[in-house]
Amino acid sequence: MKSWTFASRFQLPSLTPVLATLGLCIVAIVAVLAPALAPFNPNLQDISQRLLPPLAPGHLLGTDQLGRDILSRLIYGSRISLTVGFVSVALGSSIGTLLGLCAGYFGGLVDDIIRWLMNVFLAFPFILLVITVVAGFGSSAVQLVVILGLVSWTDYAKVLRAEVLSVRERDFVTAARSTGATNRVLMFRHILPNAISPLIVLGSFDAARLIIVAAALDFLGLGVPANIPSWGSMLSDGRAYMQVAWWLATIPGIAIMLIVICLNVLGDWLRDRTDPRSRAVE
Amino acid sequence: MKNSTISRRNLLKLATAAAASSLGPFPTKADEASIVIGGLPEDANLDPGVITATDWAGLLRNIYQPLVYGGANGDVLPGLATAWKQLDPVTWEFTTRDNVQFHNGEKFGPEDVEFTIKRIVEGNLPLRYILSSVETATASGPNSVQIKLRAPAPLILKILNRIPIVQRASTKTSLVRQTNGTGPYKLEKWSPGDQLVLQYAPNYWGPKPSVKRVIYRSIPDANSLVAAFQANEVDLAVGLQPDAASKLSGSSALDIKAVDTDRTIFINIDNTAKPFDDARVRKALNLSLDRDALVRDILLGNGSPIANPCGPHYLGYNKSLKPQFDPTKAKELLKEAGLPNGFEFTLNAPSGRYMKDKEIAEAIVGQWSRVGINAKLVLMEFGTLMTGYRNHKLSPAYLIGVSQPDLDGAQFLTTVFNSAGSYFKDPELVAAIVEALKMADVSERRATIEKLNAEVFEKDAYVYLYLQKAIFGLSKKIKWTPSSNEEIDLASIELAS
């Protein structure tokens, strides 16, 4: 019935996902090795060198309004962007997975309560929720990550719950239950592994989304007010200079865009591989 | 069956087109005799008794007028009052101007003044903090009104400058979306969040202004404002940033005007926190800052380094104080104080509130680090800063900007050293400031304040920085000179040609 679909898919050259993964690995390596790779201290100011364009001597990507080297700031900034992306996803997915598992597995009142919580969070205009919390509790890198994780758990919970519901009555679960396995064992050892793949797909898209949201927060002045540069704050600071020194905002903008594209491409590819017919809402 | 999906799409498009074409007839381009002002922060209420925000209050001052105006040199000019005298230490009498009408045709009289003052003082309107020294007002004759104070208030005339007079039949809701004042302009129409249009009021008692119609456009984003200005959609751009301004000043089609404001930017310090109790450390903080570089490189010249808390227009400004920059001496002082390797502390600063506040704070931290003072910069949104301000969370140091509308140096010193946000504890200084506040004789007051300004400078009771400039962009359509109080007096704008 679907013979042609599978065959034709694997004939596609899968260069793009490879590139995407490569891109992400490079960013990860750069983030870890930042002190070794960056030519300058990212906070070193030299006002006499301010606003130099890219390819200026000594400054491959130019300098910003305080004379700080943009390449170095970009390298160090990758740390924040990756941390935001992956830690908030880790947090959000953990919370979401746990709640989704419980909701799907236990059903009944537990399910009702968790679904109610999910709907409350979903109904909140996402960015307004983040802004309200950030404006209220201030922001540091840690707080930002926690907040982003806390508001993004719903997608994971939804997916997990659906997966659990569909898997719950399957044979292997009934079999395991009949051997007397506890709830916890059933949930984590048997059901969860089967639900992992859509999680990973979701995580990829979620990381992309959260990186953009973090940058948007910086735009509104509510992001990480860092001593450590972040791509989002570089973008936000550089906005004012768009017509005078376009590279201040464009370079971090491209960086954000590339990492988001890599994450989305990876997510697409993972989804195609693990569940070709899934139409998971991103 | 045939085109169900496509027609659904078209339906949506049609609906949108219909909605769009039914929008109101708001002009986005001005005609010949009107001008467009862009970038003024907008508020939602036109009642002058409610609005304390400087920019919006400035807009309202084109519609409503006070009894007296504060002039540039501290003099007092007639507004709706033509003469005034002090009857006793707590009572002043004002002669109200004749032949003045409100925009709705009602005649202006002393009862309107009485009503305005009572409404604020007794009605608990936000402006009551300004009128804290006023007890009440009473119409005392066909064209005279008496204002009674709680205690002698030497600054009462300056204070009255900030109280626009409203018509006696006004209610809490009647002035929210409509206007009824005595000034040269009245409200034509308003689309909140988008545009507010003022037009010349034909029954205005004073000289006829050159501009008959003004469209205020709300443009919250700085880049969008610059773009609008470049695209000739805006004749007067308010609050331009230095880099945009310097780029635009190259163009012959636009005029950039920067004016000294009355707002000083400085850093308040907590002398109860070590090592700020040591005067040498505080002096080191001041000596290690190259303010000229800050103003030149970050503000692109849009500021003036200053060694007084208040600016030159204030009563009591001390001309002899000059900012000091001596990093070598700073290092020596630190060594003397037992901190040869410097020290660490947290500097709190707002981001996005004052011109380039974030970059200035970062640059200051950079300059301090060269003498070993390692400040950890904590930037925060202004609302968070103000909350921390009162709850004493901003210790040991925070950056802030202050301007005081009455242009009185003693009031300014009160804000800096004797208010909720004053972290520098010095009871003698505070006592002296309180004394200065009470002085009624102008020259005595001035001399005392000058001495106090010198004292806080010598003690390094705060880290002095600079006076801020405000940058305006003018199209070739208008001629105008901005004033230091950052208000836009529409009547002073001339149409070119």
Next chain:
Amino acid sequence: MILFLARRLFEAIAVLIGISLVVFVISRLSGDPAALMLPPEASDEDFAQLRHEMGLDQSLYVQYLTFASKAIHGDFGESIRNFVPATQLVVERLPATLLLACGALCIALTIAFPAGIVAGLNRGSIIDRTVMTFCVIGQGVPVFWSSLLLILFFSVHLHVLPTSGYGRLENLIMPASALGIYTAARLSRLVRSGVIEVASQDYVRAAHAKGLAVRDVVQNYVLRNALLPIVTVIGLDFAALLGGAVITETIFAWPGVGRLTVESITRRDFPVVQASVIMLAATYVVINFLVDIIYRFIDPRIKLR
């Protein structure tokens, strides 16, 4: 059926209560509007008195009950800053927000359907890859960046569109485009995958075998059946657009609810924040509710709990 409706209604109300709790607690904990309203030289007594007048010194529990009992009647109190009723402030911005959301959705649909269909039917081809590349880019570009570039290009350089503002169709084009691109990218992929899935099903291939033209097949069979989940997403996206266009509204000086909310958050103007968040959330809940009902009617195969 009645049971289903009643249950859904109950759930919707429970969600609204939950939202009101969340926004209330968060905005209360976020800071003190009194601190922002008073000039620095106001005394501590003034401060305490102002807080008392605003009811801020009562326990959170009491404050919430007061708030909730009024909110049910649509009374969210007055803006702390302006004394204008919060509900009024929000409602007068709603038309602008709705217009922007509709405009963005129109642009998104106009791009997404043709692109998604063409890509889906020609899966694996150059066309498909191009469309997908644009989708990926479209979802990755930060909206404030693309907005600024749009303004610089079309307004400052070409002078064909106004830079910002509200009131005419020209004002709508750029903000709707900037917003619509992201949704267009998302929807294209959905349309594409919907087309792919349905196109591979038996009855479609049967119709194809019967000799019907591709175009007819697409319209009559493929789209109809792929439409259901797409319509769901459109509904939800529309609701999200209502509250999420904050940045676009700021850059294009569009007088919408999102911008009002952010400005109110900055000023710690609780009543307005609460009013707008709850009203936006209520819109979302209503749309969700309607979509559920439509779903139930159109496709009785799907059993909703």
